[in-house]
Amino acid sequence: MVTCHPVPCIFCSRLADGNIVAENGLAVAFEDAFPLNPGHCLVVPRRDEPDFLALAPEEQAAVWALVEQVRRYIDAGWRPRRPPTLSSRSV
Ligand SMILES: [Zn+2]
Numbered sequence: 001m002v003t004c005h006p007v008p009c010i011f012c013s014r015l016a017d018g019n020i021v022a023e024n025g026l027a028v029a030f031e032d033a034f035p036l037n038p039g040h041c042l043v044v045p046r047r048d049e050p051d052f053l054a055l056a057p058e059e060q061a062a063v064w065a066l067v068e069q070v071r072r073y074i075d076a077g078w079r080p081r082r083p084p085t086l087s088s089r090s091v
Contacts, residue, residue, distance in 0.1 A: 011044050022069035026062035029070045039074035043067060 008016070015028055021041055022029040032040040043066045045059045052060065074080060 009048060011042070012048060015044075021073050022066045024062050024065055026059045027066050029066045029073075037078075037080065039078040039080065041070045041074065043070060 014030060014033060020028055020030055022043075026047070027043060027045050029041050029043040032042050043063050045055055045063055047055070047059060049055055049059075052063070055063070
């Protein structure tokens with residue numbers, strides 16, 4: 001369940017539609033309604049808070065915990081090309 005104001009915001013309305021990509025107790029991931037790229041997903045806290053830094057540490061951790069699951073979801077469905085990145089070994 002997602003908490004929201006008396007008039008649901010766009011994220012809470014979107015979550016009520018279902019089609020969840022990944023979730024845990026404090027956060028949820030779903031595909032963007034207007035994707036910039038195939039598989040574009042949003043990860044949001046279950047509590048309606050627009051400022052990520054205003055979330056409790058455990059809520060921030062819950063959001064980050066879903067990022068890897070979303071990456072696997074995108075990799076499995078779309079196999080996106082990624083630009084080369086620096087690793088700690090190449091610096
Ligand atoms: Zn909301």
